Amino acid sequence: MIHDGEDALFVDMTLCLDAWKRSLWLRESRSVVMALGYLELSSKALPLPLLHAHAPLVDVNPHLVLRAVVVEEARDLDLTLWNRAIQAQEEVGARKRADRATETQNTT
Structure with missing residues (x-):
């Protein structure tokens, strides 16, 4: 899940993961990333993840998913x-x- 302010979006990154490429930002909290893909509206709601106590409150549509084809760290964004x-x-x-x-x- 990615978020900006109070808005959040589920992101499916399965097409972007590479076992041979180190993506340390995946393990970091609050990493700035750029994700490109297509939005998919699902008839079945995705389960909301359990967030840690210090996570910001966000609004997420459990039926909307970004199917990412590219996800890159973007610290300078x-x-x-x-x-x-x-x-x-x-x-x-x-x-x-x-x-x-x-x-x-x-x-x-």
Whole structure:
């Protein structure tokens, strides 16, 4: 399971594991990783893992899984900057949708 803030996502990394490659970050807590794959919505809920007492409280959809094809350690990834960029993109999209709705109302 990976998480950012209060949001978490199950990740299936079975296609990414290599017995010959050392991936020490797998054993580290709070490692920053980049995972690429496809999202799968399952009709059957996955069991929620037991987390240690100091783990942050997260919200996870037990029906949603990222089937990873690539997982790499990304210590230099600035998650704060990443999240700000995503937020800005969402705001631009919301403004465009609002503008289109206004234009549609004005033409009818």
